[in-house]
Amino acid sequence: MAESKPRVKAPKTAKPGEVVTIKTLISHEMESGQRKDSKTGELIPRKIINRFEATFEGQEILTVDIDPAVSANPYFEFSAKVERSGTFKFKWVDDDGSVYETENAITVG
Amino acid sequence: MRLSRREALILAAGGALMGFLPRGASAATVDEAMAAFAEGAALGEGGVEISAPEIAENGNSVPVEVFAPGAVAIAVFADGNPSPGVAKFHFGPLAGESRASTRIRLAKTQNVVALAKMADGAVVAARREVKVTIGGCGG
Amino acid sequence: MGRKALSLIAAAAFAIAAGAASADEDAELVVEGQEIVTKLESPEGNPLPVILSGWRFREDATQALQTDDFENPSFLEIDAARELWTKVEGKAGKSCADCHGDVEETMKGVRAHMPKWNEKAGEVWSLENYVNDCRVNRMEADAWTWEKNPMIGMTALIGLQSRGMPMEVDVSGPAEEWFERGKEMYYTRFGQLELACANCHEDHWGDMIRADHLSQGQVNGFPTYRLRNTKLVSLHDRFKGCIRDTRGETFSPGSAEFRALELYVAWRGQGLGIETPSVRQ
Numbered sequence: 001m002a003e004s005k006p007r008v009k010a011p012k013t014a015k016p017g018e019v020v021t022i023k024t025l026i027s028h029e030m031e032s033g034q035r036k037d038s039k040t041g042e043l044i045p046r047k048i049i050n051r052f053e054a055t056f057e058g059q060e061i062l063t064v065d066i067d068p069a070v071s072a073n074p075y076f077e078f079s080a081k082v083e084r085s086g087t088f089k090f091k092w093v094d095d096d097g098s099v100y101e102t103e104n105a106i107t108v109g
Numbered sequence: 110m111r112l113s114r115r116e117a118l119i120l121a122a123g124g125a126l127m128g129f130l131p132r133g134a135s136a137a138t139v140d141e142a143m144a145a146f147a148e149g150a151a152l153g154e155g156g157v158e159i160s161a162p163e164i165a166e167n168g169n170s171v172p173v174e175v176f177a178p179g180a181v182a183i184a185v186f187a188d189g190n191p192s193p194g195v196a197k198f199h200f201g202p203l204a205g206e207s208r209a210s211t212r213i214r215l216a217k218t219q220n221v222v223a224l225a226k227m228a229d230g231a232v233v234a235a236r237r238e239v240k241v242t243i244g245g246c247g248g
Numbered sequence: 249m250g251r252k253a254l255s256l257i258a259a260a261a262f263a264i265a266a267g268a269a270s271a272d273e274d275a276e277l278v279v280e281g282q283e284i285v286t287k288l289e290s291p292e293g294n295p296l297p298v299i300l301s302g303w304r305f306r307e308d309a310t311q312a313l314q315t316d317d318f319e320n321p322s323f324l325e326i327d328a329a330r331e332l333w334t335k336v337e338g339k340a341g342k343s344c345a346d347c348h349g350d351v352e353e354t355m356k357g358v359r360a361h362m363p364k365w366n367e368k369a370g371e372v373w374s375l376e377n378y379v380n381d382c383r384v385n386r387m388e389a390d391a392w393t394w395e396k397n398p399m400i401g402m403t404a405l406i407g408l409q410s411r412g413m414p415m416e417v418d419v420s421g422p423a424e425e426w427f428e429r430g431k432e433m434y435y436t437r438f439g440q441l442e443l444a445c446a447n448c449h450e451d452h453w454g455d456m457i458r459a460d461h462l463s464q465g466q467v468n469g470f471p472t473y474r475l476r477n478t479k480l481v482s483l484h485d486r487f488k489g490c491i492r493d494t495r496g497e498t499f500s501p502g503s504a505e506f507r508a509l510e511l512y513v514a515w516r517g518q519g520l521g522i523e524t525p526s527v528r529q
Contacts, residue, residue, distance in 0.1 A: 005327060009318045019205035027324040029478075032214070034191055060201025062209065067194035069187055071170040071212040072478035073321045078198075079205030166307040166529040167475035242459030246493055 004028045004049075008090055010104045014082050018108075022054065022061075023077045026092050026100060032068035049074050051093040057086040082108050139186050139193035139222065143234075146184040146197070146224050150232040157183065157225040159237040168215040168241040177225030177233065180207040184226075189219025215241050277303050277523070279315050282412050284521035294516060295450060301520050302463035302528060305454075310475065314527040322404060322473040322525035325480050329401035338389025347386060352409055359403075359410035360522055363511050365423040372426040372507050375403050376482075394501040395485040404471045404480055407524030415468050415522060417514045430512025433505060439496025445513075460529075465490075466517040467510065469526025480525060483510060 009023040026049065033046025048068050054061040054076075061080045080088070085108045092100040143152075157177035165171040175183045175198070185195040198209045207225070215221070218240045225233050277284045286301035303311060313319050334345045348354045359375060366373040373381075379402055380391040392399040419427040434445045448457065449465035456462070470483040484501035487509060491498040499505040 005324060007318065007324065007327065021205075023318050025318070025321065025324065027328075055201075056203050059203050060199075061203045062201060063199040064209070064211075065197040065199075067192065067196060069190050069192065069195040069214045071214055073324055075210075075212045075319070075321070077174075077210035079208060080203050081205045082203075162307065162309040164307060166310050169478055170475040172309050246457065246460050246490070 004092070004094070004098070004100050006090065006092065006100055006102045008088075008102055008104055010088055011106060012104075013107045013109075016083050016108055017081065019079050019081050020106070021077065021079050022088065023075070024052070024054070024090055025073060025075045027073055028092075028094070030068065030070060030072045030074065034068065047095045049092045050095055051091075052076060053089075053091040053093075054078065054080070055089050055091075056080060056082065057084075061088075082106060084108050139188040142186055142193045143184075143222065143224055146182075146226070147232040148230070150226075150230055152224070153231060153233040154235075156180075156227075156233045157223050157235045159185075159221055159223045159235050161221055161237055161239050163238075164240045164242060165215060166242060168217070170212045171215050171239060171241075172210065173213050173221060174208065174210040175223045175225070176206070176208040177223070177227075178207060179227055180225035181228050182226045183207065183209065184224045185211075185213070186222040186224070187213065187215055187219055188222060190214070190216050195221075215239055217241050275304070275308075275311060277301070277311075277315070277521075279411065279523075280317050284412050284523055285414065285519065286521065286523075288519050291518065294518070296453075296464060296516065299517055299520060300453070300464055300466070301468055301517075301523065302466050303469065303523060303526060305461045305463040306527075306529060310527060310529055313473075314523065320473065320525065320527055321478070322471075322480055322527070325397060325401035326405045326408060326525065329398060329405040332398055332402060333405065338383065338387035340386060340388040342387045344382065347382070351405060355406045355409040357410050357413055359407040359524060360413040360416055361418065363507055363514065364418055365421065365426075367422075370422075371504065372423055372511055374484075374502070374507050374510055375406060376484075376502060377507075379403065379406075395482045395488075397480075400471045400480045400482050403482070404525045407471065407522065410522040411524060412521050414519045415514055415517055417511060417518065419511060419515050423511065426508045426511050427515065429505075430508035430510070433509050434512055437494075438491050439494030441494045441496075443494040445490070445509075464516070465513065466520060467513050468517050468520040469523035469528070471524065472526040472528045475527070475529050 004027050006026040011020050014020050028049050031044055031047040035044050037044055046068060050066050052064040062078045064076060088104045090102050160174040161171060175185060177183050182197060182199045184197045186193045187195050195213050196211060200207045220236045220238050222236045277286045286303050288299050290296050290299050317323055333351050334343050336343045363372050363374040376394050376399055383389045384391050437444045445465060448462055453462050453464045467483055471480040474481045484506045487506050488498045488501060
């Protein structure tokens with residue numbers, strides 16, 4: 001896949017103080033840097049998503065430092081405690097410097 | 110995870126050694142990688158759980174969940190992979206609980222190891238073996 | 249049945265000896281609340297004693313991935329195809345949607361009857377043929393490669409609209425000749441290993457081939473997300489892999505041979521629920 005596209009599943013509403021489950025997935029080959037090109041025999045350079053960040057209104061929920069052992073199309077499931085309405089922001093950082101971002105709003109009340 | 114006295118000593122020694130290495134030096138072995146994360150703390154038992162299938166049908170995508178109540182960070186290692194690091198989860202103030210799931214690559218049958226770091230710097234460890242099957246049909 | 253029962257017992261014994269937990273063949277598949285038929289009595293004429301979807305042969309963790317459309321990674325490729333559905337391409341200035349409207353409405357049931365006889369072409373066509381016919385003749389755009397994206401994602405998106413519907417291919421009339429050709433292929437030994445499809449998928453389904461739990465080779469879940477490839481895989485690509493594993497010269501995806509085989513194998517699973525996009529090992 002040429003361009004990495006994220007998918008996020010998060011609730012749109014919650015009660016104050018509720019713990020909600022968030023699931024994220026992004027299309028990415030996660031080239032480990034361990035594989036060889038079957039034609040040339042040369043090592044295929046590493047190209048992975050090396051970092052994932054989930055925040056809510058600027059505050060940290062989860063940060064993940066990622067190694068090549070995470071599967072292609074990296075998947076993360078975790079939880080967040082929400083006290084008020086706001087926006088979740090999700091960010092994936094690629095070895096090549098690309099940053100993929102998406103956000104989800106939640107209404108708390 | 111049960112650590113023998115000898116293993117614990119090796120880990121502690123590894124931890125001491127890591128202290129002298131420049132920050133960010135790549136960890137070559139699982140013991141070194143674990144010691145680097147533990148930052149010299151002795152590894153305790155209990156308080157961290159790993160959920161993973163006993164048998165993975167394909168090592169390319171093995172579901173793993175780690176959970177350690179109160180932990181500020183959980184590091185996951187795979188002791189039989191070419192490189193032992195898998196992921197380090199840092200839980201922020203808005204984390205609902207110190208739990209995370211992902212899918213990982215396991216090159217062969219091996220142990221998945223989770224180290225959880227508590228707010229006071231204490232580190233606890235758990236280990237779980239996952240058997241990775243070698244299929245008959247490469248197609 | 250007696251022989252099959254014995255071989256199943258033998259397989260179970262082997263699995264225990266090898267320390268491998270066998271898949272739960274009695275589990276029922278429910279995807280996003282929708283029950284999907286993965287087991288049915290074999291109708292008269294079908295050589296299988298019972299018809300079982302490949303889903304039943306998989307380990308719990310693999311089975312679970314298919315039950316939730318978020319956890320199923322196929323949807324990354326399906327989302328990409330959904331964008332292409334409305335994208336104008338080619339000299340005619342058309343998108344898929346310009347003729348076909350909402351994919352969820354117009355493509356419902358299409359996959360369940362594929363492949364099928366195409367009168368104009370005088371051939372049995374797979375879904376991929378129809379997609380490329382639209383692209384070349386209506387959109388005046390380039391044809392897509394059969395076993396690559398975006399074709400796989402698009403056939404998965406179209407296939408999804410038939411999920412849960414029974415597979416129902418028409419093997420009568422002019423399609424019968426193709427059906428017979430496919431059947432002959434199914435029982436023909438290929439490659440240095442001299443293996444026919446039937447040797448594994450009719451004679452030994454339920455057994456272990458090394459650590460692989462052999463299925464009946466049903467096609468109701470294609471395109472399927474294979475954990476081994478970590479992407480969607482087309483049916484003809486899988487056929488190719490199977491023949492290559494016999495150490496034989498394989499046919500090409502899209503070839504008349506593979507379309508005939510697709511028709512015959514689809515018939516062997518008549519009535520199974522469409523699982524597209526399924527998840528396999």
